[in-house]
Amino acid sequence: MxxxxxxxxxxxxxxxxxxxxxxxxxxxxxxxxxxxxxxxxxxxxxxxxxxxxxxxxxxxxxxxxxxxxxxxxxxxxxxxxxxxxxxxxxxxxxxxxxxxxxxxxxxxxxxxxxxxDIMDRLDRLIERGNTLENMDTGQPLAEVRSRVQSANVxxxxxxxxxxxxxxxxxxxxxxxxxxxxxxxxxxxxxxxxxxxxxxxxxxxxxxxxxxxxxxxxxxxxxxxxxxxxxxxxxxxxxxxxxxxxxxxxxxxxxxxxxxxxxxxxxxxxxxxxxxxxxxxxxxxxxxxxxxxxxxxxxxxxxxxxxxxxxxAMYKVSVSYSAGFKAIGSLVYAWPDAYKKARAADGVLRERLERLGLKFDEVLTEFVGVDACHGPLSGEPSPDLAEVALRIGVRSDDKATVERFTREMAPLVLNGPPTVTGFAGGRPKVEEIVAYWPALINKSEVAPQVSISEA
Amino acid sequence: MAKIKLIHLAHARSGDKGDTANVGLIALEPSFYPILVENVTAARVKEHFRGICFGDVERFEIPNLGALNFLLHKSLDGGGTISLKTDAQGKTYSSALLRMEIDVDDRLSKEILGG
Known part of the structure; x- marks a missing residue:
C-alpha cells in the first residue's frame, strides 16, 4: 500500500x-x-x-x-x-x-x-452585510474598523x-x-x-x-x-x-x-x-x-x-491596533526579597498616581512567587533567595505608557535595597496589535492558485 | 477516604484561544479516568482557579483518550497580545490544575503514594 x-x-x-x-x-x-x-x-x-x-x-x-x-x-x-x-x-x-x-x-x-487577503475589500464586504463580528465577544467589526491593520481568510x-x-x-x-x-x-x-x-x-x-x-x-x-x-x-x-x-x-x-x-x-x-x-x-x-x-x-x-x-463559513483573522503597553522588571535579593519587591511595587504605584497617570490596567507579578499559578502558588518561603518584580501597564495613550517606563529605573537608587537586574535599560513601549476572530461565508472569497517557473 | 493531588493521577497540557485557556487533563492509567470524571467537575475546576478564571468553566469528556478538556473563559487578562501576564497563553495552567486535591479511597491512595 x-x-x-x-x-x-x-x-x-x-x-x-x-x-x-x-x-x-x-x-x-x-x-x-x-x-x-x-x-x-x-x-x-x-x-x-x-x-x-x-x-x-x-x-x-x-x-x-x-x-x-x-x-x-x-x-x-x-x-x-x-x-x-x-x-x-x-x-x-x-x-x-x-x-x-x-x-x-x-x-x-x-x-x-x-x-x-481581504484587507482591500473590507468595506465592501461589510457593506454587503458581512458583519465580521468577533467570535468571542459578538461585537461587529465596524466598532474597530478604523483601527484594523490586516484581514485574512x-x-x-x-x-x-x-x-x-x-x-x-x-x-x-x-x-x-x-x-x-x-x-x-x-x-x-x-x-x-x-x-x-x-x-x-x-x-x-x-x-x-x-x-x-x-x-x-x-x-x-x-x-x-x-x-x-x-x-x-x-x-x-x-x-x-x-x-x-x-x-x-x-x-x-x-x-x-x-x-x-x-x-x-x-x-x-x-x-x-x-x-x-x-x-x-x-x-x-x-x-x-x-x-x-x-x-x-x-x-x-x-x-x-x-x-x-x-x-459554509471560512474563519477570518483580523488584527487591529489596541493601544500600548510596557512591561518592566527588577530583581530583589535576600533577605526579605518578596517584602522588598512588594514595597517597591507600592512605591511605584504611588508615584504613578501622583503623576496623575491613568492606565487601563497595571498588573504586578512576583516572579519566583506567584507569576504562573497566582493564588494557587501557596505561601512563599520566608527565606527566598530572590524575587523578580514584574510590572506591566496598558493604555490607549502612548505618552502615558512612555512615562511609566521612566519611573521604573529610578527605583534602583530611590527605592528598597538589594535590587538589580536593570541592565537592559528602560522597558520598551509596544503597540498592541490584537486579534479579532470572525467568520465569513465561503461564497464571498475564492482562493487563487497559480504556478510559476524560474 | 484520602486526599490526593491530581499530579499523581493525570498529566496535562494547556493552551489558549483569545482570553480563554484550555486545559487537557489526561489519566495516567485507564482506571483513573472514571475517578477524574467523577471528581474533577467544571464547578470544582472553577473553584480551584478562583482569582485566575473570571468566566465560566466548560468541561468536555474524551473517553477514548482517557482525557477531560476544560475551557476556562476570561482567564488570560484579555489574552494574546493584550494580556500583561507572564503566562499570557496559559501554558502553565496545566500544572496549576494538577495541584488540585481530590478524595479517593485509602487503598488506591496507598497504592499510588506507597506507605
Whole structure:
C-alpha cells in the first residue's frame, strides 16, 4: 500500500532554523510542511510591506530554501509553507531567484495560493452585510474598523492540493490552516474526494498533531519529562499516511525525543475546544473517535477517525491596533526579597498616581512567587533567595505608557535595597496589535492558485 | 477516604484561544479516568482557579483518550497580545490544575503514594 511521509519542520515563526534542514537530510520524507504564521504575524507583515513593497512575507523561508534546495530537488521532496504572508508574489519572486541562482531553472515549479487577503475589500464586504463580528465577544467589526491593520481568510487544504496537482515542488500560501498544510498532500496523493469526511478528518487530525513541531515528539512534554532522551537533538514529527485514513506519527531514527501514546495525547488536547467539533474549511473532525496504539518504538498509530461535513463559513483573522503597553522588571535579593519587591511595587504605584497617570490596567507579578499559578502558588518561603518584580501597564495613550517606563529605573537608587537586574535599560513601549476572530461565508472569497517557473 | 493531588493521577497540557485557556487533563492509567470524571467537575475546576478564571468553566469528556478538556473563559487578562501576564497563553495552567486535591479511597491512595 502506498505510504506518504509528511514532516513538519516549523511550529511557529521563530521555531528552530535547523529542524527543517535535519528533516530533509536525516531520513526519507516526501513532503516538508512549515508553519510561519501566528495570529498577529499578518499585521507585522502588513507594516513591513507598507515600508517596502518587496517585503511582507517570511524571509526565513527563503533562507531555508537556499540551504535545502539541492536536497529537495535530488530527493524529490515537496515543500509546503504558509510563508507568503501578505505578499505571496514577492515571496515567490525571491524563491524563483534562489532556484535560478542555484541552477535549478526549469526543474522547480513554485505554486502560490493567494486570495486570502481581504484587507482591500473590507468595506465592501461589510457593506454587503458581512458583519465580521468577533467570535468571542459578538461585537461587529465596524466598532474597530478604523483601527484594523490586516484581514485574512483561513483557506483549507483544497487549493494547496490543487497547486500540488499542477506539479508544484514548492507551494507557498498566505493565510491557510496549519492542519491544511498536512492534509493537502494526502488529498493530492490519495485522490480523496471533497465529501470523504472521515478521511479528511483523519488528515486534519494528523495535521493538528504535527503542526506544533516537536510538541508531539517529546518537546514541552510533562509526562516523564526527565527521562525523554536527547532533547538537544529532538526529532521533528513525521506523519506516515495511507490512503485508507489510518496513519502513524513518528520521527527520524537516531533523533532525540519520544513518540508515545502519552506524548501524542498531550498534543491532541493542546488548544482544544469542543473535542467533537474541530472545525476547519475542509471538514469537522471528531477527536472522540480517535483510536491510538503504540505500534513500535517512537511510532503511534491513529485509526477510526470520523468526520462530518464542512460548514459554509471560512474563519477570518483580523488584527487591529489596541493601544500600548510596557512591561518592566527588577530583581530583589535576600533577605526579605518578596517584602522588598512588594514595597517597591507600592512605591511605584504611588508615584504613578501622583503623576496623575491613568492606565487601563497595571498588573504586578512576583516572579519566583506567584507569576504562573497566582493564588494557587501557596505561601512563599520566608527565606527566598530572590524575587523578580514584574510590572506591566496598558493604555490607549502612548505618552502615558512612555512615562511609566521612566519611573521604573529610578527605583534602583530611590527605592528598597538589594535590587538589580536593570541592565537592559528602560522597558520598551509596544503597540498592541490584537486579534479579532470572525467568520465569513465561503461564497464571498475564492482562493487563487497559480504556478510559476524560474 | 484520602486526599490526593491530581499530579499523581493525570498529566496535562494547556493552551489558549483569545482570553480563554484550555486545559487537557489526561489519566495516567485507564482506571483513573472514571475517578477524574467523577471528581474533577467544571464547578470544582472553577473553584480551584478562583482569582485566575473570571468566566465560566466548560468541561468536555474524551473517553477514548482517557482525557477531560476544560475551557476556562476570561482567564488570560484579555489574552494574546493584550494580556500583561507572564503566562499570557496559559501554558502553565496545566500544572496549576494538577495541584488540585481530590478524595479517593485509602487503598488506591496507598497504592499510588506507597506507605
Amino acid at each position: 502506498k505510504k506518504v511521509r509528511i514532516a513538519n519542520g516549523q511550529g511557529f515563526w521563530g521555531d528552530s532554523l535547523e529542524a527543517p534542514v535535519e528533516l530533509v537530510r536525516r531520513g526519507p520524507i516526501h513532503y516538508l510542511t512549515l508553519d510561519y504564521l501566528a495570529e498577529v504575524t499578518m499585521s507585522i507583515m502588513q507594516k513591513q510591506r507598507a515600508r517596502d513593497p518587496r517585503a511582507g512575507y517570511a524571509r526565513d523561508f527563503v533562507g531555508l530554501i537556499e540551504r535545502v534546495l539541492p536536497d529537495v530537488v535530488e530527493k524529490e521532496i515537496t515543500v509546503i509553507a504558509n510563508a507568503g504572508g501578505v505578499n505571496c508574489d514577492a515571496c515567490r519572486d525571491a524563491l524563483l531567484g534562489v532556484v535560478k541562482r542555484q541552477g535549478y531553472g526549469g526543474r522547480v515549479k513554485v505554486g502560490v495560493v493567494a486570495g486570502d 483561513y483557506f483549507g487544504a483544497r487549493p494547496v492540493a490543487e497547486a500540488l496537482g499542477k506539479g508544484a515542488r514548492i507551494v507557498i500560501t498566505g493565510r491557510c490552516t496549519d492542519s491544511g498544510l498536512t492534509l493537502a498532500p494526502m488529498i493530492h496523493e490519495f485522490n480523496w474526494p471533497a465529501d470523504a469526511w472521515d478521511l479528511l478528518a483523519a488528515g486534519t487530525i494528523a495535521g493538528h498533531t504535527i503542526e506544533c513541531g516537536a510538541q508531539c515528539t517529546g518537546g514541552n512534554c510533562l509526562i516523564d519529562w526527565e527521562t525523554i532522551p536527547n532533547l538537544a537533538d529532538i526529532g521533528y514529527p513525521i506523519v506516515e499516511a495511507g490512503p485508507e485514513g489510518s496513519f502513524v506519527i513518528t520521527k527520524h531514527e537516531g533523533t532525540g525525543g519520544r513518540v508515545t501514546v502519552a506524548s501524542i495525547k498531550e498534543q491532541l488536547v493542546y488548544e482544544m475546544g469542543d473535542p467533537r467539533e474541530y472545525i476547519t474549511p475542509d471538514c469537522i473532525a471528531d477527536f472522540t473517535t480517535i483510536k491510538l496504539e503504540q505500534e513500535g518504538p517512537d511510532r503511534v498509530r491513529f485509526s477510526g477517525v470520523k468526520g462530518r461535513p464542512a460548514t
